[in-house]
Amino acid sequence: MTYRNPPTTPRKSATFDDYTLSEIRRAAATGIYDIRGAGAKRKLPHFDDLLFLGASISRYPLEGYRERCDTSVVLGSRHAKKPIELKIPITIAGMSFGSLSGPAKEALGRGATLSGTSTTTGDGGMTEEERGHSKQLVYQYLPSRYGMNLRDLRRADAIEVVVGQGAKPGGGGMLLGQKISDRVAEMRTLPKGIDQRSASRHPDWTGPDDLEIKILELREITDWEKPIYVKVGGARPYYDTALAVKAGADVVVVDGMQGGTAATQEVFIENVGQPTLACIRPAVQALQDLGMHRKVQLIVSGGIRNGADVAKALALGVDAVSIGTAALVALGDNDPRWEAEYNELGTTSGAYDDWHEGKDPAGITTQDPELMKRVDPIAAGRRLANYLKVMTLEAQTIARACGKNSLHNLEPEDLVALTIEAAAMAGVPLAGTNWIPGKNTF
Amino acid sequence: MPATSKATRESHARVFDLDVQSLRELNQALHQLTAGSNETAWEVLNPKGNHSVAVGVDQPVSIDVRGSVGYYCGGMNSGSAITVHGSAGPGVGENMMAGSITVKGDASQYAGATGKGGLLVIEGNASSRCGISMKGIDIVVHGNIGHMSAFMAQSGNLVVLGDAGDALGDSIYEARLFVRGKVDSLGADCIAKEMRPEHLELLQGLLDRAGVTDVKPSEFKRYGSARTLYNFNIDNADAY
Numbered sequence: 001m002t003y004r005n006p007p008t009t010p011r012k013s014a015t016f017d018d019y020t021l022s023e024i025r026r027a028a029a030t031g032i033y034d035i036r037g038a039g040a041k042r043k044l045p046h047f048d049d050l051l052f053l054g055a056s057i058s059r060y061p062l063e064g065y066r067e068r069c070d071t072s073v074v075l076g077s078r079h080a081k082k083p084i085e086l087k088i089p090i091t092i093a094g095m096s097f098g099s100l101s102g103p104a105k106e107a108l109g110r111g112a113t114l115s116g117t118s119t120t121t122g123d124g125g126m127t128e129e130e131r132g133h134s135k136q137l138v139y140q141y142l143p144s145r146y147g148m149n150l151r152d153l154r155r156a157d158a159i160e161v162v163v164g165q166g167a168k169p170g171g172g173g174m175l176l177g178q179k180i181s182d183r184v185a186e187m188r189t190l191p192k193g194i195d196q197r198s199a200s201r202h203p204d205w206t207g208p209d210d211l212e213i214k215i216l217e218l219r220e221i222t223d224w225e226k227p228i229y230v231k232v233g234g235a236r237p238y239y240d241t242a243l244a245v246k247a248g249a250d251v252v253v254v255d256g257m258q259g260g261t262a263a264t265q266e267v268f269i270e271n272v273g274q275p276t277l278a279c280i281r282p283a284v285q286a287l288q289d290l291g292m293h294r295k296v297q298l299i300v301s302g303g304i305r306n307g308a309d310v311a312k313a314l315a316l317g318v319d320a321v322s323i324g325t326a327a328l329v330a331l332g333d334n335d336p337r338w339e340a341e342y343n344e345l346g347t348t349s350g351a352y353d354d355w356h357e358g359k360d361p362a363g364i365t366t367q368d369p370e371l372m373k374r375v376d377p378i379a380a381g382r383r384l385a386n387y388l389k390v391m392t393l394e395a396q397t398i399a400r401a402c403g404k405n406s407l408h409n410l411e412p413e414d415l416v417a418l419t420i421e422a423a424a425m426a427g428v429p430l431a432g433t434n435w436i437p438g439k440n441t442f
Numbered sequence: 443m444p445a446t447s448k449a450t451r452e453s454h455a456r457v458f459d460l461d462v463q464s465l466r467e468l469n470q471a472l473h474q475l476t477a478g479s480n481e482t483a484w485e486v487l488n489p490k491g492n493h494s495v496a497v498g499v500d501q502p503v504s505i506d507v508r509g510s511v512g513y514y515c516g517g518m519n520s521g522s523a524i525t526v527h528g529s530a531g532p533g534v535g536e537n538m539m540a541g542s543i544t545v546k547g548d549a550s551q552y553a554g555a556t557g558k559g560g561l562l563v564i565e566g567n568a569s570s571r572c573g574i575s576m577k578g579i580d581i582v583v584h585g586n587i588g589h590m591s592a593f594m595a596q597s598g599n600l601v602v603l604g605d606a607g608d609a610l611g612d613s614i615y616e617a618r619l620f621v622r623g624k625v626d627s628l629g630a631d632c633i634a635k636e637m638r639p640e641h642l643e644l645l646q647g648l649l650d651r652a653g654v655t656d657v658k659p660s661e662f663k664r665y666g667s668a669r670t671l672y673n674f675n676i677d678n679a680d681a682y
Contacts, residue, residue, distance in 0.1 A: 031676040145556040145575060148537055150498055150518045177673055189558070189577040189596045191616060194672040199594060203574040204514070204533040204552040213493050217514040220469045221498030 034266040037355030039167045039258040044275040047309040049422030050415050054401045062400040069396040070406035073320050075297045076227020076250040084158050087116025088392045093301050093324035094140045096122025098175050098184040099262030101372035102129045104364045107331050109133030111384025123173040125187045126152040144198035146188040160229040166259030166302045169233025169273045173198030174263040178358040181367040211247040229253050234274040238282035245296050254279045256302030260325040263356030276302035278425040284317035307394020315410035330387040331380040332362045455483035465492055475501040516543045535562040554581045563652045573600045582652035592619055601648050611665055619665040620645050631671045635664045
């Protein structure tokens with residue numbers, strides 16, 4: 001009997017993992033970078049890394065089903081004659097008509113209105129579907145200015161000057177030819193079927209001093225009635241927040257890298273910008289340093305999924321959160337009921353992110369007239385409202401347990417972190433210690 | 443330039459003196475105009491570089507601004523006829539929808555940015571990025587324009603009686619550019635194009651509307667999109 005050496009178990013590289021190898025092969029075969037929708041998919045420090053302490057001997061709770069826990073929030077009270085009053089601190093983020101179908105935009109409006117919150121236009125102008133079905137509609141003022149016009153500006157309830165978004169701070173919008181239908185092309189003044197790449201910078205202002213003048217113009221055009229938001233991607237949250245306040249913003253929106261996009265290069269989504277959790281405390285700190293916390297409201301978005309995330313964001317000092325990806329899932333995005341069709345597209349439900357291709361089996365990220373029929377705006381709007389209601393109840397459950405009669409009374413002191421990273425980012429102690437990395441010694 | 447105009451006052455124009463009244467009062471009064479109002483003539487005195495003079499006006503009134511203005515004069519204009527008897531700061535007539543704006547002097551950067559309609563006439567020179575991202579507006583510049591003008595211009599016409607700076611029409615879509623003088627350089631995907639009879643006719647109409655009488659359409663060259671970057675192709679990556 002001959003001796004055989006013990007076999008070596010085949011070992012795959014952690015650096016060159018299967019996904020990385022497939023990307024190298026795909027790039028070599030196609031000669032183009034990968035474009036996809038959604039936000040960062042890599043694992044990041046997030047709200048899951050925080051825990052609430054709840055009540056104890058020194059803190060007493062409120063009765064879960066009896067004592068009131070306020071959820072309302074007013075946005076834009078700094079300068080606007082007509083601030084936005086929301087029943088819940090969860091808004092619907094900007095998503096364009098063009099990237100989304102008309103019925104999907106209508107469903108977002110319906111769901112938000114049922115819930116007493118606002119929805120937001122996107123890089124494609126305002127449609128009748130969303131204006132007609134949104135009691136409170138935020139009109140985005142974007143570098144592209146597609147569809148921007150005086151009438152829509154005046155019938156908006158607030159204006160959001162978009163400087164950047166979390167999925168791609170420093171990048172412009174992208175809408176590929178498959179989705180530039182006649183209607184989308186007309187709204188954007190573009191030829192049908194082209195690959196549309198929006199500008200990444202505003203055409204008529206640069207820097208914070210110009211922004212102040214631009215905001216003045218928007219206020220003058222709308223007679224100082226409407227709240228003016230400034231939205232930034234999670235790049236330099238402390239300075240961006242401070243500069244937005246200095247420029248005269250009523251509301252600052254900070255979007256972390258988990259925030260979704262309709263279409264951007266994968267390399268951009270995964271490698272530019274900061275996680276949502278890392279953006280909150282610097283933004284709050286900027287407001288506090290300027291004496292503007294709670295005077296200029298802060299909205300944070302990017303990976304908000306449930307009431308715990310809402311409560312944690314609010315505890316860190318945020319006034320409201322915004323959801324995009326989660327709202328689309330509530331409408332029916334990535335629903336396993338279309339699994340066979342996802343498989344035909346070479347993917348699976350839960351992973352489908354080729355939103356730019358316009359073939360969405362769920363009928364949401366498409367301009368295909370047949371596919372978009374799959375979204376019933378009334379039923380989908382109802383699902384969104386249900387989901388928003390559940391998130392709100394969940395956040396209230398936590399707030400009451402922490403003894404708070406308003407979601408906005410939650411505070412950093414209610415939180416601990418499970419990891420050193422999250423403790424440093426959120427500025428709360430590592431669980432079981434009083435250590436806040438960067439603030440005190442262990 | 444005189445700060446007051448006796449002749450206009452005698453014509454019963456509604457006069458706003460920004461030395462005495464606020465910008466807010468001016469714009470509010472202009473926004474309160476309703477269709478059919480008899481207050482069709484307005485005069486703004488002492489603008490002194492104020493920003494956002496006469497923005498968002500949606501009635502067909504005439505507004506004479508006696509002096510120079512700051513940023514965004516006539517922004518989102520939707521029907522009024524504004525004359526700036528001086529020079530204009532950045533973004534004059536930005537996102538104009540309809541109506542007209544005439545600047546007797548020079549205009550700073552981004553004149554007519556993203557404009558959707560109407561006519562913008564600059565009787566002097568315009569700085570860089572004139573007509574950036576234009577979406578249907580017509581712009582006529584008597585003098586020269588600066589670099590990166592008509593960047594990403596989508597639709598409308600830009601007419602330049604003088605010269606154009608570097609990178610004219612970079613990443614242009616379907617806007618038409620007519621330049622009488624020299625062009626320092628063309629931007630990505632912008633090329634010289636044949637001036638066909640319909641273009642000469644279009645240009646004559648634009649010159650007529652802008653009150654230009656001593657220049658012939660045949661003196662201009664036409665520039666527009668080569669349309670090679672409309673759909674992404676990796677072999678064109680060097681063009682960006």
